Amino acid sequence: MSAPNPSLQKKFSRDKQVKLRRPIVENALVGMLVVLTCVHAVHFVVPHAVLRQIMTEQVLVRSELVSSALTIIIAIAIYVLMSARVKAHKMLHDELRDRQNIDLVSGAASRGHFLDGLKQAVAAHRKGGSVALIIIDIDHLKQINDALGHGAGDDVLGFCARIARQAFPGGRIGRLGGDELAVFIASKEPIPEGYVADACAQYLATLREGLFIANRRQAVSASLGVALAPVHSDNVNELLSFADLALQQAKTNGRGACSIFSPDILADARQERFIERELRAAILLGQLAVHYQPIMDADGEIDSLEALVRWQNPVRGVISPAEFIPVAEKSQLIHELGLYVLKRVCEDAETLPDVPVNVNISAWQLAHDAFLRDYVSVLKDMNVSPSRVVLEITESAMLDTSDDFVDRMAAIKSAGFRIALDDFGMGYSEFNQLRKLPFDIIKIDKSYIQNIGTDIVTDTFVSAVTQIAGKMDRTVVAEGIETEDDKVRASIAGCGLFQGYYHQAPASRDKIVALYKAKALADVA
Ligand code: C2E
Ligand code: MG
Ligand code: MG
Numbered sequence: 001m002s003a004p005n006p007s008l009q010k011k012f013s014r015d016k017q018v019k020l021r022r023p024i025v026e027n028a029l030v031g032m033l034v035v036l037t038c039v040h041a042v043h044f045v046v047p048h049a050v051l052r053q054i055m056t057e058q059v060l061v062r063s064e065l066v067s068s069a070l071t072i073i074i075a076i077a078i079y080v081l082m083s084a085r086v087k088a089h090k091m092l093h094d095e096l097r098d099r100q101n102i103d104l105v106s107g108a109a110s111r112g113h114f115l116d117g118l119k120q121a122v123a124a125h126r127k128g129g130s131v132a133l134i135i136i137d138i139d140h141l142k143q144i145n146d147a148l149g150h151g152a153g154d155d156v157l158g159f160c161a162r163i164a165r166q167a168f169p170g171g172r173i174g175r176l177g178g179d180e181l182a183v184f185i186a187s188k189e190p191i192p193e194g195y196v197a198d199a200c201a202q203y204l205a206t207l208r209e210g211l212f213i214a215n216r217r218q219a220v221s222a223s224l225g226v227a228l229a230p231v232h233s234d235n236v237n238e239l240l241s242f243a244d245l246a247l248q249q250a251k252t253n254g255r256g257a258c259s260i261f262s263p264d265i266l267a268d269a270r271q272e273r274f275i276e277r278e279l280r281a282a283i284l285l286g287q288l289a290v291h292y293q294p295i296m297d298a299d300g301e302i303d304s305l306e307a308l309v310r311w312q313n314p315v316r317g318v319i320s321p322a323e324f325i326p327v328a329e330k331s332q333l334i335h336e337l338g339l340y341v342l343k344r345v346c347e348d349a350e351t352l353p354d355v356p357v358n359v360n361i362s363a364w365q366l367a368h369d370a371f372l373r374d375y376v377s378v379l380k381d382m383n384v385s386p387s388r389v390v391l392e393i394t395e396s397a398m399l400d401t402s403d404d405f406v407d408r409m410a411a412i413k414s415a416g417f418r419i420a421l422d423d424f425g426m427g428y429s430e431f432n433q434l435r436k437l438p439f440d441i442i443k444i445d446k447s448y449i450q451n452i453g454t455d456i457v458t459d460t461f462v463s464a465v466t467q468i469a470g471k472m473d474r475t476v477v478a479e480g481i482e483t484e485d486d487k488v489r490a491s492i493a494g495c496g497l498f499q500g501y502y503h504q505a506p507a508s509r510d511k512i513v514a515l516y517k518a519k520a521l522a523d524v525a
Contacts, residue, residue: 026081029074036071039063103175105154106161114174114182119236121172121186122229129188131229132196134168135243136160136203139221139255141179143400152213156220157181159211167203182243191228193260200224200258208256223250224258232261245269252326254426275327278313283333283340287311290344292352293506295477295499302516303497304390306358307345308506309337325362334362339374345389346382348509353516358390358420366393366408376415386416390441394422401436409438423479425461434468442469444495446480452489459493466494 043051043064051060101113109117121131138160145153157175164173164183171183185191203224210219225247233239242261249268250259259265282288289310294302311319328334338361345357365371379386391412412419420441421434425448434442444465451458469476478490481500490498504515 026078029078033071033074033078036067036074039067106157106175106181108161108181109172109174111174111176114172117172118184121184122234122236122239125186126230126234130191130231132185132191133227133239133243134183134200135225135247136164136181137223137247138179139223143402146402148213155211155213160207160220160222163203163206167199167206196226197258197260200226204256204258221256223247223255225250226258227261272327275324276331276333279324279328279333282311283336288340290341291506291508292512293499294504295497296503297497298491302353302355304356304358305352306499307341309341329362329364335365335368335371338365339378342375342378346378346384349384349388351509351513356388356390358392360392360422363393372411372415390418390420392420392422401433406437413438424465431468439474441475441477443477443479449478449480449486449490452493462493
């Protein structure tokens with residue numbers, strides 16, 4: 001991430017050559033000027049009568065004329081050279097200042113220079129006008145670096161800075177570090193939130209069009225957090241942290257979006273801390289429950305069960321996984337939560353119908369080396385075979401096709417687990433990931449299943465997934481089957497397994513066992 005922008009590099013090295021050659025010529029001229037000045041001094045000091053004894057009057061006059069003319073020419077030359085040298089010094093000085101003020105990779109202002117400018121702008125607009133601060137976090141820059149090399153990552157940074165110049169005219173662009181850029185716009189008038197939101201939307205849309213890297217179009221996505229001074233705060237540090245909180249919210253909402261700070265975000269941050277504290281306690285005290293939802297085949301038989309964690313908090317009542325899983329993902333808690341659910345599943349395994357059990361894991365867990373070791377060790381301790389377990393990985397930004405990730409998945413499979421790609425179609429995965437990553441099962445997200453037959457994009461998407469899966473011998477599960485109609489349409493589209501309220505909502509182990517027994521009895525009768 002350190003290769004400098006080539007055009008800036010060229011600019012900086014050109015000026016140096018000018019500076020090095022000049023003193024030799026200049027010193028020679030000064031020497032000549034000194035000699036000529038001595039000649040003049042001789043003319044001046046030695047009486048003419050004495051000089052006329054050495055040379056004729058005509059030679060004397062000529063020598064005075066020539067030396068005067070030469071003196072003037074050399075003085076002018078020295079003046080020209082010296083002013084060029086002053087200019088070169090100034091350029092060198094500017095260069096050094098630019099080196100400190102410009103980030104050579106992106107061409108944006110360096111962090112320090114940007115923050116100085118922001119401080120001044122906020123101070124200048126405290127009593128009138130406003131400043132909008134936008135923090136830009138480039139999504140998946142690490143993956144771009146890993147997959148395409150650091151040169152590609154640098155190109156993406158430069159591209160993001162360039163597009164920011166167009167989308168936020170008059171704005172000052174800076175690089176805050178790593179994959180973070182920032183822009184501030186200062187105005188004598190109050191800046192409406194709507195204006196900033198539109199500019200951000202325009203920026204994101206242009207990024208999505210992407211840039212060409214190695215002759216291939218690479219779409220770029222970023223998450224943006226916005227805070228306004230003095231509306232949200234007239235203190236620079238607070239403004240930065242508010243924009244950062246808004247940015248975290250944009251990331252949590254699924255990235256590729258813009259979030260503007262509001263006091264609710266502060267309440268959300270407090271709420272997150274509450275959830276983290278309480279969840280840690282709930283795991284320790286064994287207060288989380290695990291429910292199961294059957295996945296059915298076309299004939300209405302149970303194919304497998306999905307384990308879903310449930311949390312009944314004594315103070316706040318039921319807290320949805322959609323609320324606490326993202327909090328757990330931000331901390332080590334997600335690994336502890338995953339192990340907790342796995343242990344519960346192992347305890348229930350003997351009582352449950354004898355089918356595979358799917359447990360959800362977060363892609364964040366895969367990044368940790370302890371993951372596979374700890375999961376295998378729980379199963380071993382509890383005498384459950386990994387072949388009984390399917391790991392459901394939610395489609396997310398973390399899933400990439402890097403060699404490291406492919407290796408991790410291969411290690412999971414060789415330990416005996418099967419792997420499902422959960423919620424496919426939510427917006428992160430590409431078909432390339434389907435082809436390259438060794439999933440056994442693809443679960444198509446309910447938003448697609450519930451729209452089959454209503455729009456062409458959904459129909460094309462679902463049939464493409466089922467065709468690829470068919471060719472690669474992978475099973476496709478339709479999620480969110482709520483009606484018979486949903487099931488018929490998903491089945492026609494090529495899905496082989498079905499999960500949803502139409503068959504059975506998630507329920508406790510005992511209820512699932514009772515339902516299964518009742519069904520088995522009914523089948524016998
Ligand atoms: P998921 O893995 O896609 O689980 C399916 C979600 O869809 C469940 O929500 C389930 O109750 C819901 N659902 C099932 N059938 C239907 C239907 O017909 N219609 C609709 N609208 N929804 C249906 P739930 O239990 O709230 O879980 C939400 C998400 O939280 C899960 O989505 C999963 O990603 C995550 N999650 C749940 N338990 C765990 C866990 O133990 N570990 C991890 N890492 N994530 C979990
Ligand atoms: Mg799931
Ligand atoms: Mg799902």
